[in-house]
Each structure stands twice: as C-alpha cells, then as structure tokens.
Amino acid sequence: MQPVGVGIIGCGNVLRRYMATKFPAMKIVSCFDQNPDRARRASDQYGFSSVPSAECLLADPAVEIVLNLTPPSVHASVSLAAARAGKHVYSEKPLGVSREEGAAVLQAACDRGVRVGCAPDSFLSDGMQTARSLIDEGAIGRPVGFTAFMLEPGHEYWHPDPEIFYQPGGGPMFDMGPYYLTALVTLLGQPARVFGLTTTSAGERTVRSQARSGQTIPVLTPDHVTGIIEFEQGATGAIMTSFAAWHSPHPPLTIFGTEGTLAVPDPNRFDGGVQLSRRDQAWSDVPPRTATGHGRGIGLAEMAVAIRSGRPHRASGELAFCVLDMIQGFYDSCASGVAHRPVPCPSPEVMRRLEV
Numbered sequence: 001m002q003p004v005g006v007g008i009i010g011c012g013n014v015l016r017r018y019m020a021t022k023f024p025a026m027k028i029v030s031c032f033d034q035n036p037d038r039a040r041r042a043s044d045q046y047g048f049s050s051v052p053s054a055e056c057l058l059a060d061p062a063v064e065i066v067l068n069l070t071p072p073s074v075h076a077s078v079s080l081a082a083a084r085a086g087k088h089v090y091s092e093k094p095l096g097v098s099r100e101e102g103a104a105v106l107q108a109a110c111d112r113g114v115r116v117g118c119a120p121d122s123f124l125s126d127g128m129q130t131a132r133s134l135i136d137e138g139a140i141g142r143p144v145g146f147t148a149f150m151l152e153p154g155h156e157y158w159h160p161d162p163e164i165f166y167q168p169g170g171g172p173m174f175d176m177g178p179y180y181l182t183a184l185v186t187l188l189g190q191p192a193r194v195f196g197l198t199t200t201s202a203g204e205r206t207v208r209s210q211a212r213s214g215q216t217i218p219v220l221t222p223d224h225v226t227g228i229i230e231f232e233q234g235a236t237g238a239i240m241t242s243f244a245a246w247h248s249p250h251p252p253l254t255i256f257g258t259e260g261t262l263a264v265p266d267p268n269r270f271d272g273g274v275q276l277s278r279r280d281q282a283w284s285d286v287p288p289r290t291a292t293g294h295g296r297g298i299g300l301a302e303m304a305v306a307i308r309s310g311r312p313h314r315a316s317g318e319l320a321f322c323v324l325d326m327i328q329g330f331y332d333s334c335a336s337g338v339a340h341r342p343v344p345c346p347s348p349e350v351m352r353r354l355e356v
C-alpha cells in the first residue's frame with residue numbers, strides 16, 4: 001500500500017505523542033505552525049519539511065490528510081480550510097467548540113467528498129475492545145449503570161501553555177470528556193438523554209509548569225462539569241470531570257450489569273487491562289482479546305488504510321460530532337434545566353474489528 005501523505009498543522013505539546021509510533025500506512029510530508037520556531041523545531045527533530053503557511057501546506061498534492069493539532073478554539077477553522085482545499089482531515093479532540101462548528105466541518109467535508117476523522121482513538125485500544133467484547137458476550141449480563149471519573153487538579157501543573165484549557169471550548173468536559181464519552185458510546189451504544197451541571201472553583205489559576213511558573217491565567221469556562229446520561233438500551237450513570245479535584249480515589253470507568261461489574265481501563269490511555277467481577281465472585285484480570293499494542297495515532301493510521309481500501313474508518317467525524325453534541329448538551333441542560341437528546345451516534349458494530 002502506498003503510504004498516505006500527512007501534513008501537520010500545529011506543532012505543540014501533543015505532537016511528540018503522535019510521533020511516538022511509526023505507522024507504515026502513512027508518511028508525514030510537512031508541517032506548519034503559526035509559531036515558526038515550533039515548526040522548525042519539529043522539522044529538525046522528526047525530519048519532515050516545515051512550510052511557511054497553511055495555504056502552502058494545503059496546496060501540496062502530496063498532502064492527502066491534514067492532521068490538525070491546533071488548540072480547540074481553532075480546530076474548526078483549520079479543519080474547514082483543509083476540507084475546502086479537498087484534503088481529508090483528522091483533528092485532535094474536540095471536533096469544534098460548539099455543535100455549529102462541528103456540523104460546519106462535517107458539511108464542508110461532505111461537500112468536497114473528503115473524510116473527517118477525530119481523536120480520541122483510545123476506544124480502539126486492546127483494553128477497550130476487550131471490554132466491548134465482554135459486554136457483547138453477556139459477561140456482566142445487561143448493563144444497568146456506569147460511573148466515569150476524570151478528577152484532576154488542572155493542566156497548569158504540567159502543560160507549558162495551559163490557558164487553552166481554561167477558555168470556552170476547554171474546561172475538563174470539552175478537553176477530557178471525549179475520551180470517556182467515546183468509550184461509553186462504544187460500550188453502551190446510542191445515548192438517549194443527557195443532563196449536566198457545571199461549577200467554577202476559581203476565577204484564575206497560577207501556572208506551575210516550567211518556564212511560565214508563577215504567571216496567572218484567567219479561568220473563562222467552568223472547571224468542574226458533571227453529566228448524567230441515559231442510554232437507549234436502558235443503562236444510566238454519571239460522568240464527572242474536574243480540573244479542581246485533588247487525589248481522587250475513584251476509578252476511571254466502571255460498567256455495572258445484572259450479572260457483574262466491569263472495571264474498564266482509563267480511556268485517556270492505551271494501556272491497562274480489564275477486570276471482571278461476576279456476582280459474588282472476586283475480581284479477576286481478563287486477558288486482552290487482542291494484543292496489538294497500538295498507541296495514540298492508531299485512529300489516524302486506520303483512517304489512512306480505510307482511505308486506500310475504500311471502507312469506512314472508525315475514529316469518524318460523525319462519532320466525534322455525537323460526542324461534541326453530548327458535551328454541549330450538558331452545558332445546554334445546565335442552563336435550561338431541560339434534558340438534551342443527542343444526535344445519532346454511528347453504530348458501535350462498525351468499530352468492533354480492527355484492520356490496520
């Protein structure tokens with residue numbers, strides 16, 4: 001298979017994670033960052049060329065997919081430009097910072113006949129696929145409930161430029177919710193209704209990481225967001241996301257069924273196994289059903305293979321749009337007091353087998 005050419009827009013902190021695994025299905029052609037030093041550094045470090053403008057990158061016929069690694073507030077504008085230039089686009093999460101932005105990206109891609117892919121891709125990890133197989137096999141009976149917890153003190157403790165996570169379209173639910181919600185949709189199917197509540201713990205934060213330690217940044221979006229979800233198959237539960245919580249004792253994701261309970265690995269990671277407890281039996285580790293060892297970037301690589309073979313890809317824009325719609329639904333319902341009915345999610349059946 002001829003590798004699919006990828007052009008990267010945005011060469012910040014997350015880039016190194018995409019560079020950690022080499023996938024034969026794709027070849028990085030070039031990169032652009034509005035900060036020329038960052039683009040140059042990436043080019044020196046990883047050996048692809050840097051170009052002086054996004055237009056230049058989009059005009060290159062060797063670039064087939066644009067990998068959008070910019071901050072959330074510009075995801076949609078960068079993805080729209082890529083789609084309008086006739087490029088497939090794979091965006092970091094979220095797809096946009098509002099339902100309207102996400103819908104515009106999908107529409108532009110549809111108009112030009114190009115694909116949209118979007119992180120997270122951790123629902124394709126060995127652990128998550130194993131959890132899905134166990135639920136399908138009835139290992140915990142009929143799923144009845146779930147809990148999902150992402151409780152941390154804040155990204156200013158490790159990220160060199162943390163303000164993007166405290167701007168509208170940031171906050172713990174927009175930033176981290178996609179991992180948990182994508183996993184939940186993978187495991188439990190179509191959401192029927194969502195409700196949400198939000199809190200802001202403080203109006204500003206002090207940067208604690210590296211060079212900018214001591215600087216103050218404003219908090220412009222809630223930093224503690226809770227959602228309640230009812231799935232069409234009947235399961236209900238809560239997702240709590242926070243940048244204002246220290247030392248949480250809560251496990252990341254648990255699914256409760258009529259016959260037992262499944263402890264699912266952290267959806268923000270690719271490692272970690274599944275544990276199962278059936279009725280009055282003790283917890284046991286479940287050996288993974290697959291052992292691909294894939295990491296971040298698998299969704300992009302899988303999209304590259306899907307493009308060449310003409311089949312649908314798994315980490316799709318439609319799935320990301322459903323997740324974005326749920327997230328905005330939490331905020332809408334917090335404001336209105338009325339439940340939100342999410343848009344249709346792609347059938348999880350599509351995501352069960354992984355061919356890369």
Ligand SMILES: NC(=O)c1ccc[n+]([C@@H]2O[C@H](COP(=O)([O-])OP(=O)(O)OC[C@H]3O[C@@H](n4cnc5c(N)ncnc54)[C@H](O)[C@@H]3O)[C@@H](O)[C@H]2O)c1
Pocket residue numbers: 009010011012013014015017032033034035038054069070071072074078092093094161164175
């Ligand atoms: N940092 C992580 O560990 C991590 C992990 C998972 C996902 N993500 C996601 O990846 C995305 C990027 O995060 P990051 O941590 O790398 O942020 P960052 O701020 O470190 O990097 C973003 C880069 O995009 C560039 N940029 C901004 N607007 C641009 C534009 N219009 N055109 C070209 N370049 C532009 C900035 O100059 C910067 O170099 C976010 O959506 C984030 O949620 C980050």
